[in-house]
Amino acid sequence: MQLTGGEIIMECLLREGVDVMFGYPGGAILPTYDAMTKYLDRLHHVLVRHEQGASHMADGYARATGKVGVCIATSGPGATNLITGLATAMMDSSPIVAITGQVPVAAIGSDAFQETDVTGATLPVTKHNYLVMDVEELAYTIKEAFYIARSGRPGPVLIDVPKDIQNAKTEFIYPEAEIHLPGYRPQSSATEDEIQAALELIHTAERPVILAGHGVTISGASRELQELAERCNIPIAQTLLGKGNVPENHPLVIGWMGMHGDACVNHAIQEADLLIALGMRFDDRVTGNIKTYSPNSKKIHVDIDPSELNKNVPSDVPIAGDLKTVLRQWLSQLEQRSHAAWINRIRDWQEDADERDILKHDISDPLLTPQVINDLWKYTDGNALTVSDVGQHQMLEAQYYPHQRPSMMLTSGGLGTMGYGLPAAIGAKFGQPDEEVWAIVGDGGFQMTLVELATARQENININIAVINNNFLGMVRQWQELFYDKRYNATPMFTPDFCKLAEAYGIPSMRVTKREQVQESVEFARSIDGPVLIEYMVEKEEMVYPMVAAGADLHDMKRRPKPGEK
Amino acid sequence: MATDTHMQTKSGKITIVALVENKPGVLNRVVSLFRRRAFNVDSLTVGRTHKPHVSRMTIVVDSERMSPFKIKANLEKLVNVIDVQVLNRAPHVSRDLVLIKVRTDGAERSNGVTTVCEHYPAKIIDMGPEFAIIEMSGTEEFVEQFIDELREFDIVELVRTGVVAMGRGTRIQDTEYQPIINGNNVHKNVV
Ligand SMILES: Cc1ncc(C[n+]2csc(CCOP(=O)(O)OP(=O)(O)O)c2C)c(N)n1
Numbered sequence: 001m002q003l004t005g006g007e008i009i010m011e012c013l014l015r016e017g018v019d020v021m022f023g024y025p026g027g028a029i030l031p032t033y034d035a036m037t038k039y040l041d042r043l044h045h046v047l048v049r050h051e052q053g054a055s056h057m058a059d060g061y062a063r064a065t066g067k068v069g070v071c072i073a074t075s076g077p078g079a080t081n082l083i084t085g086l087a088t089a090m091m092d093s094s095p096i097v098a099i100t101g102q103v104p105v106a107a108i109g110s111d112a113f114q115e116t117d118v119t120g121a122t123l124p125v126t127k128h129n130y131l132v133m134d135v136e137e138l139a140y141t142i143k144e145a146f147y148i149a150r151s152g153r154p155g156p157v158l159i160d161v162p163k164d165i166q167n168a169k170t171e172f173i174y175p176e177a178e179i180h181l182p183g184y185r186p187q188s189s190a191t192e193d194e195i196q197a198a199l200e201l202i203h204t205a206e207r208p209v210i211l212a213g214h215g216v217t218i219s220g221a222s223r224e225l226q227e228l229a230e231r232c233n234i235p236i237a238q239t240l241l242g243k244g245n246v247p248e249n250h251p252l253v254i255g256w257m258g259m260h261g262d263a264c265v266n267h268a269i270q271e272a273d274l275l276i277a278l279g280m281r282f283d284d285r286v287t288g289n290i291k292t293y294s295p296n297s298k299k300i301h302v303d304i305d306p307s308e309l310n311k312n313v314p315s316d317v318p319i320a321g322d323l324k325t326v327l328r329q330w331l332s333q334l335e336q337r338s339h340a341a342w343i344n345r346i347r348d349w350q351e352d353a354d355e356r357d358i359l360k361h362d363i364s365d366p367l368l369t370p371q372v373i374n375d376l377w378k379y380t381d382g383n384a385l386t387v388s389d390v391g392q393h394q395m396l397e398a399q400y401y402p403h404q405r406p407s408m409m410l411t412s413g414g415l416g417t418m419g420y421g422l423p424a425a426i427g428a429k430f431g432q433p434d435e436e437v438w439a440i441v442g443d444g445g446f447q448m449t450l451v452e453l454a455t456a457r458q459e460n461i462n463i464n465i466a467v468i469n470n471n472f473l474g475m476v477r478q479w480q481e482l483f484y485d486k487r488y489n490a491t492p493m494f495t496p497d498f499c500k501l502a503e504a505y506g507i508p509s510m511r512v513t514k515r516e517q518v519q520e521s522v523e524f525a526r527s528i529d530g531p532v533l534i535e536y537m538v539e540k541e542e543m544v545y546p547m548v549a550a551g552a553d554l555h556d557m558k559r560r561p562k563p564g565e566k
Numbered sequence: 567m568a569t570d571t572h573m574q575t576k577s578g579k580i581t582i583v584a585l586v587e588n589k590p591g592v593l594n595r596v597v598s599l600f601r602r603r604a605f606n607v608d609s610l611t612v613g614r615t616h617k618p619h620v621s622r623m624t625i626v627v628d629s630e631r632m633s634p635f636k637i638k639a640n641l642e643k644l645v646n647v648i649d650v651q652v653l654n655r656a657p658h659v660s661r662d663l664v665l666i667k668v669r670t671d672g673a674e675r676s677n678g679v680t681t682v683c684e685h686y687p688a689k690i691i692d693m694g695p696e697f698a699i700i701e702m703s704g705t706e707e708f709v710e711q712f713i714d715e716l717r718e719f720d721i722v723e724l725v726r727t728g729v730v731a732m733g734r735g736t737r738i739q740d741t742e743y744q745p746i747i748n749g750n751n752v753h754k755n756v757v
Contacts, residue, residue: 119591123598128645131591148645182743183587183648307639 005135005166006035009099012142013043015174018070020044020061020430022054026074028101028114031166046430046459049451051078053423055085055156056449058096060387060427063410064435066218068095068149069427075101076114079160080121084417086156087125091414092241093218095154097145098126104164105133118160127155135168140175147179152186153305154218186304189325195333197317198276198300203335205274205298207342208234209265211257214241214413215279215303215323217406222246224327225278232337235346237265239280241413244403254346258286260395263546263557264349269294270555271345277301279323282312283414288554302326356545356560359400366539367515369393369468373400375518376438376466385435387411387428389421389445392474395544397440408435419448422465426456429463436464436526443469443495453505456531464525465533467498470540478543482558502533509533568685570708574658574731579608579706580629581653581660581731582637585741587646588614588621595644596623605637609662609728619745620648624730626706629654648741653731660731663703664713665691669720670698682715697722 003011009032013021023045025033036045048054051073058069073079079100089096103112119131128148130141138161145157190198202208216225226246229236235254236246240261246253255262257269266288269275275297280286287293290312301308301315302323309318319326354360358370373396376384386401387410388394394411403409410428412420425439446467456463477491502509508528512521512535521534545560575581586592593612600607608626615622627637634652641650653660670676670693683690683700692699702712706729713724733739 120594123595124602181645182741182745183642184645305643307636307643309639310633311636 001172002169003172004031004035005138005161005168006032007038008135008138008170008172009142009161009166010035010039010043011172011174012139013070014039016068016142016146018043018068020046021070021072022046022048022057022061022427023072024048024051024054024074024078026078026101026114028075028103028163029072029078029099029166030101031163032072032099032101032161035166046426046455048423049454050449051081052084052419053449053452053455055082055096055098056088056417056420056423057427057430058098059085059089059094060410060424061431062089062094062096062154062427063092063424064385064407064428065431066220066407067431068097068146070097070099072099073101074114075103075118076116079118080116083122083125084419086122086158088412088415088417088420089156090125090127092412093154093214094156095149096156097142097149098156098158100158100160101166102131102160102162105162106164108162118158122158125156126158129158129160131160132165133162135165135170138165139172143175144179144181148184152184187325188321190319190321190329194317194319195329198319198330199333201274201298201300201317202232202276202330203337206339207272208232208274208276208339209268209272210234210236211239211269211275211277211280212236212242212245213239213278213280216242216245219279219304219323221279221324221327222406224324224331226250227331228327228334231331231334233339233343234276234337235268235339235343237269239286239413240398240411242280243398243409245406247404248402249404254350256398258283259288259548259550260399260544260546262350263353263559264346266546266548266554266557267349268346272297275299277315278327279303281308284312287312288548288552288556292553294554353546355562358560361563364515367513367537369396369470369536369538369542370400371515372466372468372512372518372536372538373397373440375515376440376522377401379519379522380436380438383436384408385410385428385432385437387421387425387437387439389439389441390416390418390475391442391445392470392478392542392544393440393442393468395475418445421445422449422456423452425463425465426452426459426461429461437462439463439465441465441467442474443467443471443498444473444493446498447495450501453502453507453531453533457505457507460530462529463531465531467533467535468538469495469498469535470538470542471495472540474542475544477541481541481543482547482549498533498535507531507533509535511535511537513537568708568711570704572705572707573660574705575626575654575660575729576706578629579626580632580634581658581729582625582627582634582641583651583653583731583739584623584625584641584647585615585649585739586621586623587648587743587745588619589646592621592646595646596641599640599644603640605632605640611728611730613730620741620743624728626729648743649739651733651739653733656737657734658731658737659734660705660729661703662706662709662729663701663727664709665725666700666702666713666716666721667697667723668700668716669696669722670694671696675719679716679719682719685715686712688712
């Protein structure tokens with residue numbers, strides 16, 4: 001069958017199981033948009049309002065489903081607008097395929113209208129990228145791109161397709177053969193020596209802690225991880241992106257780690273004699289001062305990406321491999337152990353933290369973000385898929401909304417991209433239409449991508465948007481309060497009337513100023529089939545505790561005083 | 567005659583050899599990786615091999631500042647990089663090639679240059695009344711020693727290829743890679 005390049009792109013997307021793509025048209029991608037018209041019954045196209053939104057939507061879709069998210073943009077400015085979303089996906093190992101139009105082959109290198117060296121510009125923020133110079137190679141390239149995006153350590157892959165290649169016709173033969181790339185060997189397991197070395201440490205440890213990261217979710221290793229923890233009675237600490245990879249109400253889950261993580265977890269890490277790091281990468285937000293990090297522990301580190309091993313923290317048993325495979329290898333020889341005293345010790349630290357919890361402070365006015373998040377959790381039965389933006393509300397969401405399933409809390413962890421929340425929530429809802437999706441965003445980050453309200457309206461996508469309005473760039477203000485003598489430069493923020501704004505987009509809304517209204521707001525949101533916005537007017541100068549200052553020792557946490565203490 | 571006592575990489579340096587797909591843009595990917603990870607490179611050479619679809623890179627880095635295994639792990643992440651080996655501990659030979667243009671006007675100068683060249687495995691490949699071009703190859707250290715001896719004459723131009731290296735004996739770094747899929751050479755034009 002003779003097909004154009006544009007039609008080949010559509011045929012290949014269908015064969016990859018794609019059902020939705022997020023994009024924005026323009027001159028250099030028009031042949032593909034024209035070809036799309038014949039496929040719209042099987043491939044839904046979501047028109048975004050800014051290409052950054054398209055890349056975050058593809059990312060949200062990917063994280064919520066584990067499938068590859070697809071975004072499309074035109075050449076030049078369309079493609080450069082994708083970059084923030086690609087970088088976000090790269091940092092958090094989220095599989096995306098981005099397709100961009102390029103100027104015609106003959107015009108490449110001539111500074112043609114809307115020409116940007118997109119493969120050059122996206123090189124550092126993609127797992128791999130392609131510039132397709134011959135229509136004969138288009139189908140194979142797309143197949144290869146999906147394979148690379150989803151296999152091994154997933155990540156974004158970009159395919160730049162010149163306009164004339166989209167127009168060119170060729171006989172379409174789908175490459176059925178499996179992808180074989182000489183320099184790409186994504187799957188592996190542990191060697192027998194590695195298994196024995198790991199088991200030896202696990203069996204003899206007295207104060208072990210499991211550090212469970214995003215890799216557990218990506219590898220689908222939740223059950224294996226739980227089995228490991230239960231058989232050896234080992235407490236589990238989760239990373240921000242690992243939250244929910246084992247139900248957070250599981251008795252062995254002690255909380256999450258790092259800068260704003262649970263104090264008991266950070267103490268446990270510092271006092272541990274064994275860290276079992278699974279699918280996590282010892283980010284600086286997780287370790288604090290690397291020189292004093294968990295000084296007395298041996299480390300086992302399993303990651304599918306060998307370049308993560310010994311990168312930040314040297315490990316005694318580094319294992320490059322797929323987590324699920326490696327855990328199964330361990331489990332076949334794993335003996336039972338008990339660590340009751342150690343776990344009790346951690347529980348004591350936890351009790352101390354519970355006493356400091358601001359929810360214990362009995363404040364009824366003003367409304368506090370932890371109250372809002374806690375009540376959202378309560379009235380959504382702790383079962384919503386939440387997507388946060390970046391800032392204080394993000395950390396508080398992690399603290400006050402525990403999740404019981406993997407892939408139920410999406411957030412930009414590695415890059416900390418403000419503006420992620422709303423578009424990623426739209427993408428997530430497309431991927432998981434049966435989940436109750438809440439975007440929880442700050443007034444700052446929301447304003448970066450709120451143009452996607454129009455997308456939500458046009459698609460009538462059923463998401464709930466909780467805007468946590470403190471009239472500040474809250475997290476930056478917190479740093480200014482702590483480290484810059486409260487010189488609040490460029491953090492107080494005018495915000496529009498978000499409810500009126502929602503109204504302008506035809507989106508129902510509600511403003512909440514008192515805690516009693518939170519329950520009503522959830523009921524209101526649930527009653528509406530389509531996008532809805534709730535604006536929560538919260539205390540302007542809240543603090544997120546505990547906090548490990550950047551570069552401080554992990555155990556050196558700024559804590560909230562207990563009630564009655566100053 | 568001066569002899570090259572060192573066969574292999576200069577001490578304090580590490581040599582990494584990478585086989586990569588011979589495609590446009592691959593060198594850019596490698597260089598971009600080094601820049602973004604702040605890997606400091608002493609020298610990097612790239613050239614084709616006996617297999618048309620495979621190129622070979624020799625990369626020399628400062629061992630004090632860089633872990634070669636970190637570099638290897640990162641290089642291997644690049645999709646177009648087929649195989650990476652760190653040569654520093656294994657016996658290997660390494661060669662750097664230099665072309666030097668020196669002033670040769672006046673008998674004294676010209677005789678001096680010729681004498682130095684006689685002490686080394688150097689060739690005078692272009693001899694004119696005013697300038698000569700000399701070619702010499704050897705380990706990086708040996709080439710540097712040669713250049714130092716010529717400094718007292720007037721060096722007006724100098725170019726070095728950078729180090730290339732190969733493991734000795736039965737140690738063979740090769741790849742079976744054939745870029746054939748479905749009977750087609752699929753990669754010919756994808757950058
Ligand atoms: C795109 C981008 N620009 C700047 C920052 C730096 N930054 C981190 S948190 C933050 C404040 C966020 O404020 P807001 O969205 O109102 O959320 P809050 O912290 O008040 O909950 C800023 C500016 C960032 N993370 N991302």
